[in-house]
Amino acid sequence: MSNVKIVGIERIQKKLKKNVRLDDVKRVVKSNGAEMKQKAKGNAENFKGHYEGKRFVPPTGTLKRSIELAITxxxxxAEVEPHTLYGGYVELxxxxxxxxPYLKPAFDEQKVQFRKDMDKLTR
Known part of the structure; x- marks a missing residue:
C-alpha cells in the first residue's frame, strides 16, 4: 500500500547491535503488529456503508473480518492488511x-508506540 521511511534508523541499528537480542526486536514487531491489527479492526467498526445507486447498503463486516496480520x-x-478486493476503495x-480510513489511522497511532518500544530496547 505505502512505504514508510524511518529517519535515524542507522543510529538505532548501531544501538540495537550493542544492546539488544534479535528475539527482543521480533517480539516488539509482533506485538505492535497485533496491536495495529486490533486498531484497524476497531476503526472498521465505524464504517457507514455506501450507496449503490439510490439504495443504501449497510456494512456487512466482511472487510473487518478480513483484516489479518502476517509476520514476514x-x-x-509485520504486515496488517485486509484480504478483500475493495479494501483500498474503502480506505481511500x-x-x-x-x-x-481504517488502516492509516491505525498505523499512525501504532508507529508512536513502536518507536517507544524500540527506544526502550536501545537503552
Whole structure:
C-alpha cells in the first residue's frame, strides 16, 4: 500500500547491535503488529456503508473480518492488511464514495508506540 521511511534508523541499528537480542526486536514487531491489527479492526467498526445507486447498503463486516496480520522477513516485518478486493476503495474512497480510513489511522497511532518500544530496547 505505502512505504514508510524511518529517519535515524542507522543510529538505532548501531544501538540495537550493542544492546539488544534479535528475539527482543521480533517480539516488539509482533506485538505492535497485533496491536495495529486490533486498531484497524476497531476503526472498521465505524464504517457507514455506501450507496449503490439510490439504495443504501449497510456494512456487512466482511472487510473487518478480513483484516489479518502476517509476520514476514524472519520476524522483522509485520504486515496488517485486509484480504478483500475493495479494501483500498474503502480506505481511500472513490468518486462516488467518501473515504473511510481504517488502516492509516491505525498505523499512525501504532508507529508512536513502536518507536517507544524500540527506544526502550536501545537503552
Amino acid at each position: 522477513d524472519k520476524g522483522m516485518t 474512497g472513490t468518486r462516488k464514495m467518501q473515504a473511510q
